[in-house]
Amino acid sequence: MDNQYWVQAAPFRALAGRLIELSGLPWPILASYAGVQPAVLQHLLYGRDGRTSGRIPSDCARRLLELDESQLVRLGRVHRGVAR
Template sequence: MNDEIDEADTWAEPHLFRCWAAMLVRTSGLHWRIVAAMAGISPTAMSHLLWGRSGRPISRLHVATATALMDLAPEDIQQAGHTRVPASRTRGLLDGLHHLGWTEPQLATWLTRSDMRLATSRAAFYCTRLTAARVQACYDYLTSSATPRAATPDTAA
């Protein structure tokens, strides 16, 4: 019987959380991947929550995902550009993208110059929470998609 209770306690009804996630994206004006990174949930979980899975809304949401999402308030997102967080993890993600072959011009599609300067500025011990979320979202997206090509059709010899 305890297993049944424990199993039921790990899932939540997704409707309220879907509305909350959509409101956070809409009011912040940020890409949904950045909001997911700020909440500390996977982009896959956020995508399934917002748009469903295989064309159908999800029927349940893991309680850890629901809790992390509800812990993110609109005020947190508004202050993210001013809230400082340690930069080491973010710098590591940027280094990882460069190591995988992504160049600054390619990354400029997703990141600001200030975000990218973090990779070369070893003296910066902190970055903003918004920078950390943008870099996390960019890393998640680029490492889950095709790897960069050495030459584009315009530059191929």
């Protein structure tokens, strides 16, 4: 695949980790909400065969950037059964 379809993974790994920490959502729920294949987010966060990913598909990166933190926090509260 051409490099124009890939972006550096590190900033998006940090973003995904922050969104998970902020919202309290498990990564599969975050992947679903973002419209990213769970395997992509799993490999981004945890690597594969002991190696972290150096790149991520640009469409997945864009979807992570489009997430709204406040909506994720609310979704996390609902997911945990906590009222406001």
